[in-house]
Amino acid sequence: MVSVRGWLQCDDGQLAQIKEIVEADDPERTYSGGWAFPTRQYNNVSWAFYGGDIRAVSLDWFEERLHQIAQIPASYQDDEYDDRPRGLFLVSHDADGMSEWKVRNGDLVIGLPAGDYHYLDA
Template sequence: MVAVRGWLECDDRQLSRIKEIVAADDPEGTYSGGWAFPARQYNYVSWAFYGGDIRAAALQWFEERLRQIARIPASDQDDEYDERPRGLFLVSHDVDGMSEWRVCNGGLVIGPPGGDYRYLDA
């Protein structure tokens, strides 16, 4: 099993697209049920959270969803800042240990944990 937990920050339009990706991909809700969206988003940033244990064989499915989400374009193309979805996920594999998955710059970067997250690696 693999424990996956993390968050994304985005804008309202991107959040709508993230919800579409999540709903279209897993109609039975097997692992997409781990997604949570606050009922009331506030300020100018919207949030999406994921928490759940998934089978190691499904980890590639989750990785592809994050890559798809990372490619959602910025809503304001004229902005000088990279306003695509971004976030952080900690992925704890029973055998392989923990890795850090960063959604940034339109992609997904997977590597060793950058912080002291060992207390979460159960």
């Protein structure tokens, strides 16, 4: 099993696109039920959260969803500020340990945790 938990920050238009990506999955065949969206978003930032334990063979499914989300374009063209969706996910694999998945700059970057998050593996 793999424990996945994390968040994305975006704007309202991007959140609508994230929800479309999530809702396109068949809820009977995937772990899409791990997504949560606050019913009341406030200020100028919207949030999406994911938390769940999934089978290791389904991790490719989650990775593909994050790649799709990372490709959502910026709402405003501003050379100084990149407002594409961005976020952080901690992925803890029973055998392989923990990795850190960063959604930023239109891509998904997977690597070793930059912080001490191992207390979450307990």
